[in-house]
Every structure is written in C-alpha cells, then in structure tokens.
Amino acid sequence: MKLGAVVGISGRLPTSTAPTYAQLMASVPAYQRVVASQGLLARAFMPSAKGLKIDFEPGAAQSLVVHAPGGDQRYATDAKGSIRVPYDPALAAARVELSAMPKDVGPDA
Numbered sequence: 001m002k003l004g005a006v007v008g009i010s011g012r013l014p015t016s017t018a019p020t021y022a023q024l025m026a027s028v029p030a031y032q033r034v035v036a037s038q039g040l041l042a043r044a045f046m047p048s049a050k051g052l053k054i055d056f057e058p059g060a061a062q063s064l065v066v067h068a069p070g071g072d073q074r075y076a077t078d079a080k081g082s083i084r085v086p087y088d089p090a091l092a093a094a095r096v097e098l099s100a101m102p103k104d105v106g107p108d109a
Contacts, residue, residue: 049107
C-alpha cells in the first residue's frame with residue numbers, strides 16, 4: 001500500500017487592486033519560514049518558493065504592474081489564467097497594480 005500527502009498553501013488575497021509589493025508578497029517569506037522550521041526530511045520534499053503565483057478567473061487576460069524604482073515590471077496571465085511574479089525583497093515599497101482581484105494567491109514553488 002502506498003501513502004501520499006498533498007499540502008496546499010494559499011496566501012492572503014489582496015484587499016484592493018493597488019497593494020504594495022510587500023503586502024502582495026507577504027506569503028512568500030512566511031512560506032519560506034515554514035519550510036525552514038521543518039525537519040530535514042520535510043524540507044527535502046518541500047519546494048522552495050521563488051515568488052508568487054496569482055490565479056485569476058480563466059478566460060479574460062489580466063495583468064499586474066510593479067512600479068519598481070528602476071522602471072515598471074509588467075506581467076500578464078498565461079493560458080491558465082495565472083501570473084508568476086518573482087520575489088525580490090528590494091521592491092518592498094513598490095506600488096503594484098492588478099487589473100482585477102485574483103481568485104487565489106500562493107507561493108510559486
């Protein structure tokens with residue numbers, strides 16, 4: 001008999017379409033702390049978070065703009081309605097614009 005486990009981790013949905021980068025990405029360092037606090041075996045099987053995966057209702061193209069000090073960074077949904085944004089703590093104070101409210105937010109692991 002084989003046993004398996006699946007753990008789903010969701011982040012906090014933004015409360016507006018104009019959060020700061022730090023507010024939007026808050027679940028990434030939280031996820032990294034959870035992984036770091038686990039035992040060696042658990043850490044070996046838990047992927048590290050490279051950023052945030054933001055899911056929108058499929059069917060309509062959505063976008064996200066990070067107003068970074070070095071210039072705007074623009075992201076668009078893929079065919080599945082997801083945007084993947086890399087984590088960069090240096091952008092904590094940057095403003096973000098979402099074209100719509102997402103349906104789910106979680107670590108991009």
